[in-house]
Amino acid sequence: MVEIELDGKKVEIAEGSMVMHAAEKSGVYIPHFCYHKKLSIAANCRMCLVDVEKAPKPMPACATPVTQGMIVRTKTDKALKAQKSVMEFLLINHPLDCPICDQGGECQLQDLAVGYGGSSSRYEEEKRVVFHKDVGPLISMEEMSRCIHCTRCVRFGQEVAGVMELGMSHRGEHAEIETFVGQSVDSELSGNMIDLCPVGALTSKPFRYQARTWELGRRKSVSPHDSTGANLIVQVKNNQVLRVVPLENEAVNECWIADRDRYSYEALNGADRLTAPMIKQGGQWKTVDWQTALEYVANGLKNIKNDHGANSIGALVSPHSTLEELFLAAGLLRGLGSDNIDHRLRHAEFGKAEGVRWLGLPIAELTQLQRVLVVGSNLRKDHPLFAQRIRQAVRHGGQLSAITSKSLFKDADAWAMKVANAQVTPAAQWAQALANVAAAIAAEKGVSAPAAGQVTPEAQAIAKSLLGGERKAVLLGNAAAHHANASSLLALANWIGAQTGASVGYLTEAANTVGAQWMQAQPQAAGLNAAQMLGGKLKAAVLLGVEPEHDTAAGQAAAAALDAAEMVVTLSPFKTNLAFSDVLLPVAPFSETSGSFVNAEGRLQSFHAVVKPLGETRPAWKVLRVLGNLLGLSGFEFESSQDVLAVATAKAANLSNATQASINVAATAGEPVVASIYQLDGLVRRAPSLQLTADAREEGVTA
Numbered sequence: 001m002v003e004i005e006l007d008g009k010k011v012e013i014a015e016g017s018m019v020m021h022a023a024e025k026s027g028v029y030i031p032h033f034c035y036h037k038k039l040s041i042a043a044n045c046r047m048c049l050v051d052v053e054k055a056p057k058p059m060p061a062c063a064t065p066v067t068q069g070m071i072v073r074t075k076t077d078k079a080l081k082a083q084k085s086v087m088e089f090l091l092i093n094h095p096l097d098c099p100i101c102d103q104g105g106e107c108q109l110q111d112l113a114v115g116y117g118g119s120s121s122r123y124e125e126e127k128r129v130v131f132h133k134d135v136g137p138l139i140s141m142e143e144m145s146r147c148i149h150c151t152r153c154v155r156f157g158q159e160v161a162g163v164m165e166l167g168m169s170h171r172g173e174h175a176e177i178e179t180f181v182g183q184s185v186d187s188e189l190s191g192n193m194i195d196l197c198p199v200g201a202l203t204s205k206p207f208r209y210q211a212r213t214w215e216l217g218r219r220k221s222v223s224p225h226d227s228t229g230a231n232l233i234v235q236v237k238n239n240q241v242l243r244v245v246p247l248e249n250e251a252v253n254e255c256w257i258a259d260r261d262r263y264s265y266e267a268l269n270g271a272d273r274l275t276a277p278m279i280k281q282g283g284q285w286k287t288v289d290w291q292t293a294l295e296y297v298a299n300g301l302k303n304i305k306n307d308h309g310a311n312s313i314g315a316l317v318s319p320h321s322t323l324e325e326l327f328l329a330a331g332l333l334r335g336l337g338s339d340n341i342d343h344r345l346r347h348a349e350f351g352k353a354e355g356v357r358w359l360g361l362p363i364a365e366l367t368q369l370q371r372v373l374v375v376g377s378n379l380r381k382d383h384p385l386f387a388q389r390i391r392q393a394v395r396h397g398g399q400l401s402a403i404t405s406k407s408l409f410k411d412a413d414a415w416a417m418k419v420a421n422a423q424v425t426p427a428a429q430w431a432q433a434l435a436n437v438a439a440a441i442a443a444e445k446g447v448s449a450p451a452a453g454q455v456t457p458e459a460q461a462i463a464k465s466l467l468g469g470e471r472k473a474v475l476l477g478n479a480a481a482h483h484a485n486a487s488s489l490l491a492l493a494n495w496i497g498a499q500t501g502a503s504v505g506y507l508t509e510a511a512n513t514v515g516a517q518w519m520q521a522q523p524q525a526a527g528l529n530a531a532q533m534l535g536g537k538l539k540a541a542v543l544l545g546v547e548p549e550h551d552t553a554a555g556q557a558a559a560a561a562l563d564a565a566e567m568v569v570t571l572s573p574f575k576t577n578l579a580f581s582d583v584l585l586p587v588a589p590f591s592e593t594s595g596s597f598v599n600a601e602g603r604l605q606s607f608h609a610v611v612k613p614l615g616e617t618r619p620a621w622k623v624l625r626v627l628g629n630l631l632g633l634s635g636f637e638f639e640s641s642q643d644v645l646a647v648a649t650a651k652a653a654n655l656s657n658a659t660q661a662s663i664n665v666a667a668t669a670g671e672p673v674v675a676s677i678y679q680l681d682g683l684v685r686r687a688p689s690l691q692l693t694a695d696a697r698e699e700g701v702t703a
Contacts, residue, residue, distance in 0.1 A: 004070040019061040019072055020048060030074055031083055031112050033090075033198045034150040035062040038255065040159060045090070045150050047112070049082040050074045058082035080116075087116040092123045093173070094199075095145050102140075103200030105213035109148065128173050135165075136184035137692035138191055138259060140205040147177050147201040153193040160256065161187040162380075162391050162416025177201070186694040187416075188384045188677060191262040195245060195255075204243065206266060206689045211237045219610035220247055222597050223261040224320050224590040225680055227508040228363065228385045229599030230257045234265070234591060234610040241265040241591050241611060251364050252603065258384040259693075260677065260684045265591070267574075267686035268614075274575045274586040275615025285578070290616065294623070297583055298630035300567045304540040305336060314340030314533045316552070317521050318545035319510035320681045321620065322595025323604070324641045326512065326519040327648035328624035329544050335633035339527025340538070343516035345552040346509075346673045348484040350529035355656030356517040357481070359600040360505020361473060369393045370469030371502065373401045373437075373462060375489060376430055377477020378408040380415045381677040381695065383507050386600075391417040399469070401462045403433045407671065408479060421461040428667040431485045434492040435665045437462045441499050450495040451663045472502040478509045482553070482672040487661035494659065504657050508600045510681070515598035518653040536561040543570045544620065545587070547577060547682060553673040571620055574682055587620035588613050589683065594641040595621070602655045606645065 001012045006019075006026055013022040018041065023030045034045035043063035052059045053071035058079055061072075073079060091113065098104050130144040151168060154177065158164045165185045169176055179185060185193075194202050216235040223230040231247035244265050246257040277293035278285045288296075304312060313336055317329050326343070333341045344350060366389035379402075380387045394400050394417045401421040402409060409415070409424055425433050432453070439453030440463035453459070466472060474493045483489055490504075497504035508514055516522070523529055528537055534554040541562055548558030562568050563580040570581040573589040587593075592613040596606040613619070621641050628636030638644045675681075676699040678690045690696060 002066050002068050004066050004072060006072045007074055013066055015066070017066050019050060019052070019059070019064045019066060022066055022072075023061060023074070028074060030061045031116060032062060033108060033148060034152065036152055036196060038160065039152060039155045042151050042155065045148065046086045047083060047090070049079060049086065051076040051079040084116050084118070087113060088118060088122075090148050091117060091121065093128045093145070094148070095127065095143070097143070097146075101143070101146070101200040102203040102208055103197075107200060108198035130176055133178055134184075135179055136186065136694070137689045138205055138263060139185055139194060140203045140208050141201065143203075144176065144201050146199045148199055149175055149177065150198055151177075152196040152198070153177060153202060156193055156196055157187065159395070160192070160388055160391070161189045163187050165190070166193070184694060188259050188381060188695065189256060189388065191259045192246075192256050206263060207243045210242050216242065219608070221590065221607045221610055222511075222605045223257065224511045224597070225260050225264065225684065226258070226383055226385075227510060227513055227600035228253055228383065229511065229597055229603060229605050230261050230385060231605070232257065232261060236611055239611045241268050251362070252599070253385050256385060256388060260680070260687075260690060263689050264683040264687045266688055266690075267683045268589055268591055270686050272574045272686055273614055274572060274584055275617060276586060277616065278584040280582050285584075290618070293583060293585060294626055294630060297569050297585075298627060300582075301336065301540055301631065304566055308539045310337030311340065311528075312539035313338045313542075314528055314538045314540070315542040315544060316345060316530060316533060316546045316548065317341060317343050317516065318345070318551065318681070319343045319513045319516045321512060321516070321545050322590075322593070322641075323512060323515045323519060323598060323648055324595050324621040324644040325544060325624065326516050326521045327644060328621055328628065328636070329542070330519055330521050331635055332624055332628050332631070332633065333542075335628060335635070336631065339523050339525050340533060341521055341527065342523065342530040342533065343513070343521045345530050345546065346482045346675070347486070347530065348482055348553060348670070348672060349486045350531065351487045351659075351661060353517070353520070353522060353524060354659055356514055356602075356653050357506045357508065357657055358514050358602050358655045359508065360503040360657055361601070363389070363599070363601045365471070366390055366473075367392045369471050369473055370398050371466050371472035372398065373403070373466060373474045373496070373502070375403045375434065375474070375476050375493065376408070376427065376480030376483060376672065377404065377475070377507055378414075378479075378674070379477065379507070382478050382509075382674070386507055387415060387417070394418055399465045401465050403430055403437075403462070405479070405671065421458065421465060423458045423462065427479060427483060427671050428669065430480070430483065431488045431492065431663075431665040432667070433459070434489060434496070435663070437466075438492055438496055441467065441496060445499060447499070450492060451665050453665070466496065466500040466502060472500060474502050474504045476506045478507065478674045479672040481506055481509065482674060484668040484670065484672070485664060487659055488663045488665065490657065490659050491661050491663045494657065506600070506657065511599070512597045514600060514602055514653075514655075515596070518598060519648060534558045534561050536564050538562075538565050540567045541565050541569070543568065543572070543577060543581075545572060545682070547572070550679065550685065551681075555673075571623060572682070573617065574686065576682070585623055586615065586617040587623055588617050592617060593619035593621070596645055598653075602653065604649070
């Protein structure tokens, strides 16, 4: 540790730190633009000049290393004069368009200009103009004359997103931030550049001219998409969600969010929203009141139970549903006497419940891993924020290995990070590939292998990597979880983890995959699994947030199977499943209900509604509660979602990736069914801007 004096205070800071780090630790504010705690130091804005004793001129706080006994002053005439001079230069070419700038009211340049800017300009020459650029549907670069060349966006692309999509061309007054050869910005984390931009050069294209920052109410929430559980600030005006930005949480999402977390809100205000209950009569949809719709559903379920037995009733529930909704859905089915409930919509193998599958380590520890083996994942697109953390681990010397297929790992740049060992093989051969790695480890350690395998050069390279280092993990992706031989992959991963000292876990698919297991939203005894229910074995089906044609492994075949049922009830925020449903019940999306999600690391995060429900929409937990009451079931006496949560969480979750499954390395048929990045759930599928991105176009999706 090094001790320095900063504005008269003694500050201890690690050797190698910069003056800016000491200022942050002691709570002293030094004005800056280019410096950001998550990015490398560029020292190109010079706004952070400070007075260092014995230095002949002011020094940049962000790039001046601390030394023992150093004396730094941030408020002397020398420092203030230097900072004001820098501000004058920054404002020379800056356009005077604050009244129409989307950044107005939350602009770092605007804020600092009040304290460090002059009341008038001495500059009389013509200001420069930078031509606007079209870089895609998410980021607006219409006003690049505002850019002050801090290069935060450039460094973010290189260091965090892993793709240098923006760069600075030319020099001096001709310098510009731009993409090259007219390319678009296509990173799945690109929206974070908007947050990083200290001026109004990069702004949100969908939000452009929608509202001023001081008109917006701000509410905390949690992302309903992948299993990161990213913390959000949802910004609201006139009971409409107009913008979503990150809420900093170092343990979960740091200060970043993925683009699908940021822009999926567009679906909340779309024309596809279902705003009143509807019943199909004579092939025609008719709007009815809630009492009529719920009585119709309750009577229909009673009649089908009486005529065909409770086992003819089943529920398919989305793993993006809240903990409270899943708990009540499971209670409703089991109260009727059925065990036919499942959230494993895209799975091909349905083993018995052995434990709640989870990440196997805290999310924050992904950044510190020294060795990682990822099996069956399109890491960058399936889990953008997990990929970002592993990218940081690789940048700091970690080794990443992968066993995956061509569809998930198209080339060496697919994951935007260095992959030390990549075995790209058809999914049918993943179990054998993993068995080969186990055989290589067994040969190295002189122990028996868990299954027949060959010590191939690829397997040996992965084994050698895992046997080195200290902090390591074997991570199974969405495709591994949905694999026809998923239990063998887990059993092999567990053996490898035990032999190498690596943790073993799943990069779980959805916002509440862990919570769905916790709430036992899958058969516990002899109930039908998702594949069986979609095979035409139900007389009555309840679909909670599920669009079977998009959300299940059955795909288009699911529609025909459900069409054969006597009654299909869809609970959804959207007008969907019209072809085979008999009842549509409008339930609230995450923005209009309170609830809880459990992320991949087992972290329970609760949130409140940020806007009032649209039209006659009701929270799904309330709808399920009333259905339970109408059916005369016990255990449905709840006044709030908090009451539901208290009962639901009374029994502690058993987070465990252990399995008793035997290992089978025989080749399986078919590729696992995984959702592409902007087809994961109903919200992202209905967000127009996301559907215009390069990732969506690659999947052949149109807005």
